Amino acid sequence: MNLTPEQQELGRRNFLRVVAGTPAFAALGVAAAVKGPVRGGPVRLGFIGLGGQGRVLLEQADPRYAEVVALCDINPLQLQKGDESLVKTARQPVKHYADWREMIQKERLEGVVIASPLFTHTDVAVACMEAGLHVLCEKMMGIDDASCRRMGDAAKRTGRVLEIGHQRFYNPVYQAAYAGIVKAGLLGEVYHARLVWHRNGNWRRTAELPSPDYSPAQWGYPTYDHLINWRLYKQYSRGHMAELASHMVAITDWFFGTQAVAAVGSGGVFRFKDGREVPDHTYVTLEYPGGRDAVFTSIESNAFDNYYEAYYGTKGTLILQGEIEAYLFEEGAPAGAAKATGVAVAPKAGPAGSASESRAADAAGAGKGVGAASGGGDRLAAYRMEVSGFCSAVRTGAELKCRPERALGSAKACIAGFDAIEKKARVEIKA
């Protein structure tokens, strides 16, 4: 084709005039893709494990964020209670499964919430992630160091979201305490933390068989007692360290800005000599870099102190009590001169308090202090925000508050603490 330079210039100009709006259109497309809303409805979730903790998460799953698609538990009674939880929160019962593999295969899920016994966390979580599902897994992360690392590696390898359920990270009281007090340096240098979870009740529970012919053996539990009291046996559990301390240690790691390097422990089965294998009295000191330590105690013989985290600094003391109240005391100030932190929340009774497995003994035995009324509305809000935060991360890539790395530090320390009691020796924690 023979076009003169003039013709070429004119043709070029004509073309540019026709497509004049296209760059703006393309720019809007790019801007919308980068900064605009992300399409998608509530995240489609399956729940694995409908014990007390699983049902708390189920009830707190905000329908705007999460659509509950199916429930899975090897105990039909728990599934029934799961449905009751759904109905209680104005939702319809959903399909039931006894086998989580069948559920993730048959249902069109985007993620799962795992609240099954500790020893199952890793296998279930890793398989779900490998099946393309995002995972919110209850604490503690895994039963041993290798299991925890497997979960973290699987999350990296599959690119799936893995969040561990330390709901305190979502609790406004803890967030305010960190931002307004710890990070602001109001405590000065903190060398010592006291982590207390004291109860006066028996962790062992009784429950009727789902049916006369129900056999837990098909799920790997020799007796029904092992199934409902799995927390009391070493093959499934790490006792107080996993169920109670891991929450507090995760917060301590956050406040200290580092992770524990060694554990020293003592304790044993002193009160409830009923065949259980994990201590009913636990005393563990965690050593942190820089001469800091955190002392965790959990007893099942007195509930006077109930549960709190206390951080003792050169300038002040911060006490976080029952997950709902915070107190700040200035060092050297007259006794009783507590500074208002602005984050105190009046405790009130709530359904999670009675449903939570970690607090069953509290409910049974707490008689004084905040223990008797520790089921607070704000604690529930933390669970709600945790599930919502997980869904946000799935849908939009929003930042997780308890990533695997964060949970791993706490889990390693608690596993080391449990081992220290067993070995009656100082246990160093591998980096």
Added chain:
Amino acid sequence: MDLTPTRTQQAALVVLRALIGWHFLYEGFVKILWPAWSRDGAPIARFSSAGYLRSATGPLADLFHGLAEVSWLPWLDHLMAWSLLLVGLGLILGLFTQLACAGALALLALFYLSWLPTRGVYEPGAEGNYLLVSKNLIEAAAVAVVLVFRTGRIAGLDLLRGRERAQPVAPVAEATR
């Protein structure tokens, strides 16, 4: 005196049209996208004009308040969202530009009349203090400028449509004379 817009003036008109088009198109896009989440991780509520209509002010307020209660409001919402999207698309690409301008004017007139700033003081939901002249009215005036200058003949996909192409694009022969 030659009143034909210079190339700079023409370019300015096309840019103005594209900006207005962007505004409309994105408004429509977000409303149609539902269900959706914001980037910071919060689900976005489904678009409904009910709240907007219920808070209408001015002499036509009762009419708009009534509209907020009609059973076919969801259809109206759909119509609004798609109108915004199509008008925006037309303006940004310069396709059926005159029709898009007319649509934009109609929508802006609706928005202006439903929130007529007669009180002259700050009202909840407003971004500033307005008396009679609001941003909707100013945008409508800008659309009117785009309309009367027939910017589809200056640039845009309208040039590919026979009628519009004849005038603005110089024939190749002209350049070779």
